Amino acid sequence: MKKINWDxxxxxxxxxxxxxxxxxxxxxxEHRLMTQTGVEFADNENYITKxxxxxxLIQNYGAVTGIQKVQVDLNKVEKSLESNPMxxxxxxxxxxxxxxxxxxxxxKPVARIFDGSxxxxxxxxxxxxxLSDNETARVLLVTGEIAKADAKRLHELLNYVYDxxxxxxxxxxxxxxxxxxxxxxxxxxxxxxxxxxxxxxxxKFKNYKAFLQDAExxxxxxxxxxVNLKFTQQVVCTKK
Numbered sequence: 001m002k003k004i005n006w007d008x009x010x011x012x013x014x015x016x017x018x019x020x021x022x023x024x025x026x027x028x029x030e031h032r033l034m035t036q037t038g039v040e041f042a043d044n045e046n047y048i049t050k051x052x053x054x055x056x057l058i059q060n061y062g063a064v065t066g067i068q069k070v071q072v073d074l075n076k077v078e079k080s081l082e083s084n085p086m087x088x089x090x091x092x093x094x095x096x097x098x099x100x101x102x103x104x105x106x107x108k109p110v111a112r113i114f115d116g117s118x119x120x121x122x123x124x125x126x127x128x129x130x131l132s133d134n135e136t137a138r139v140l141l142v143t144g145e146i147a148k149a150d151a152k153r154l155h156e157l158l159n160y161v162y163d164x165x166x167x168x169x170x171x172x173x174x175x176x177x178x179x180x181x182x183x184x185x186x187x188x189x190x191x192x193x194x195x196x197x198x199x200x201x202x203x204k205f206k207n208y209k210a211f212l213q214d215a216e217x218x219x220x221x222x223x224x225x226x227v228n229l230k231f232t233q234q235v236v237c238t239k240k
Contacts, residue, residue, distance in 0.1 A: 033068060035098040042105040047132040048086035053104055056081050057092070069094050077102075085130050088123075109137040110162040111174070115146045124162070126155040144176035144183075153198040157182065160201050167205065181230075189221065191237075196230035204229040211235040 037057045039050040057077060074092045081090035081102060089105040107129050109121035121129040121137060140161060154176075161167045171193075173185035184193035195204060208229055215221040228236040 033098060036100075038099050038101040040101070040103050042103065043108075045106050045108075045137075046135045047106050047109075047137075048084060048104075049134055052084075053081065053087075053102055056084060057100060057102060069098065072100060085128075086132065088125075109139050111140040111142050111158045112137065113146060114141065114143045122155070122158060124159060126151070140171060140174055142174045142176070144174075145178050145180070146176055148178060148180040149176045149182075150180065150198065154182075157195075157198040157201055160205070164205070166209065189224075191221075191224040192226045194226050194228040194230060200232050203232045207232065207235050 037054050039053045039057075041050075057080075059080065072094060074094070077092045077100075078090045081087050081092065081104065086106055087104055088107045091103040092100070093103075094100055107121075107127070108124040109129055110124050111122045112131075113120055113122055113128075119131060121131065121139070122142075123129045140158065142158075158174075161171050170187045171184050172187045175183045175185075177183060180197060182195040182198055184195055186193060193208065208227070211227065215224075223239050224237050225240045226238045228238070230236075
């Protein structure tokens, strides 16, 4: 008579128990009722509030409380959040204790555009972004003939200024001329910085920084009307 292998029987029994407990727990978790929402921002800006995000989280369900976890379409909720013009990216998930949580990265404005009667932000990805009722971004102000500018090159120029600590602090305004030239205004100086077309950006700003380093050693800088950066080999200045 063949001897019964009790070790194998015990192993199979344990495996069956584990499978049963996993299935039971999984089913129980899927049907757990949601209790509340939670919002976390990836940054310190406040262009959209937690209350507004909460409203977006529940707009497809009327209320989160009482909704089964399995009924929550996370992908749909994420798309709902990302449809808001203040939101760049959203990650939505549910927790084991029944919370619907969202991790939100807001859009990053790099400039405020004044185009005729319209005013809006341009974000880091080159998209239009409406002004916020909650917070005003301290960014470069852009005026003039916006339509005359090459949109892609203008976007690159604005991002370059935003990413440079010195320029971001010291360049406060940009005017687009009727022929598409860029003219900057500097914090603390009265002269215009004639940048020309938004090309050779890095080279032109290197020239400008070198010019400042020398010019600020004397008082003549206060007499300048324009600082012309259009010629990449030199900086040409005119006096008042």
